[in-house]
Amino acid sequence: MGDFLISGTAADGCLRIIGAETTAAVNRAQSIHHAAPTAAAALGRVLTGAILMAKELKNDADRLTLQVKGRGPIGGITAVSRISTRNGAAGNLDGIFVKGYAENPYADLPLRASDGKLDVGGIVGKGFLSVILDLGLKEPYTGSVPLLSGEIAEDLSYYYAVSKQVPAAVSFGVLIDRDLSIRKAGGFLLQLLPGAPDKLITELEARISSMPSVTTLLNAGASMENILEDIAAGYAPDLSSKIPCAYSCDCSRTRMEQALCSIGKEELRRILEEDHGAEICCHFCGMKYQFSEKELESLL
Numbered sequence: 641m642g643d644f645l646i647s648g649t650a651a652d653g654c655l656r657i658i659g660a661e662t663t664a665a666v667n668r669a670q671s672i673h674h675a676a677p678t679a680a681a682a683l684g685r686v687l688t689g690a691i692l693m694a695k696e697l698k699n700d701a702d703r704l705t706l707q708v709k710g711r712g713p714i715g716g717i718t719a720v721s722r723i724s725t726r727n728g729a730a731g732n733l734d735g736i737f738v739k740g741y742a743e744n745p746y747a748d749l750p751l752r753a754s755d756g757k758l759d760v761g762g763i764v765g766k767g768f769l770s771v772i773l774d775l776g777l778k779e780p781y782t783g784s785v786p787l788l789s790g791e792i793a794e795d796l797s798y799y800y801a802v803s804k805q806v807p808a809a810v811s812f813g814v815l816i817d818r819d820l821s822i823r824k825a826g827g828f829l830l831q832l833l834p835g836a837p838d839k840l841i842t843e844l845e846a847r848i849s850s851m852p853s854v855t856t857l858l859n860a861g862a863s864m865e866n867i868l869e870d871i872a873a874g875y876a877p878d879l880s881s882k883i884p885c886a887y888s889c890d891c892s893r894t895r896m897e898q899a900l901c902s903i904g905k906e907e908l909r910r911i912l913e914e915d916h917g918a919e920i921c922c923h924f925c926g927m928k929y930q931f932s933e934k935e936l937e938s939l940l
């Protein structure tokens with residue numbers, strides 16, 4: 641079965657619940673980028689985050705970029721999500737697409753001695769998490785927070801608390817098989833809305849910390865619906881929306897031409913004189929675009 645995003649509310653609308661299974665998308669990213677295990681886990685978490693946040697998008701042209709820039713060996717990690725709507729109508733969400741890359745997908749570290757897990761915080765290092773929400777307005781909305789741990793879920797929950805003043809609980813998991821394929825990937829995002837009882841977040845945090853990780857549960861056969869219903873048990877969860885998600889790049893020759901133009905005429909002229917052509921490789925999907933001498937000239 642393909643990936644999907646489930647969302648709904650609980651506690652009389654005071655709790656927003658969003659969960660996603662992203663195994664296929666993270667596998668697709670892994671096959672494009674040939675990432676080492678720790679880097680695959682880091683990239684998979686950022687991709688999952690961008691999918692979970694895609695509910696903030698309204699129209700097909702909108703984009704959400706989740707960027708984690710640390711000083712660790714993986715460098716920056718970027719994921720971009722977009723949506724498709726039925727008949728282009730805002731609110732009629734019928735698909736979510738994500739793409740992403742890491743500057744150094746070969747970054748890897750030994751399993752962490754303290755808990756035996758992939759050391760995502762170690763390859764990310766200290767730095768910032770940023771969210772750029774481009775809704776087609778004059779200026780995109782940008783929010784940024786320092787990384788707390790580089791483990792990404794904790795950092796994203798800090799982003800919600802600081803940038804959006806919304807208490808949120810975030811959890812991600814990427815379970816990697818021995819052959820380096822992604823066995824399970826997914827995560828959830830719980831947001832408390834105004835009017836939520838104070839004890840709700842404490843109780844949810846206690847439930848989440850006492851349960852096995854998302855990927856352990858998915859791997860044991862639990863569905864994302866089961867996991868979310870268990871977390872919100874007793875608060876009448878209503879998980880009525882289920883939307884398919886997929887890894888998909890929206891690069892095109894036109895976009896690559898725009899990228900070439902954006903480097904400036906002087907630089908373009910230099911490339912023309914020295915290389916007599918250009919090849920641009922899309923960071924997100926690996927597609928190569930060739931530009932002949934003639935084509936470069938036409939851009940000047």
Ligand SMILES: [Zn+2]
Pocket residue numbers: 889890891922923924925926927
């Ligand atoms: Zn591409």
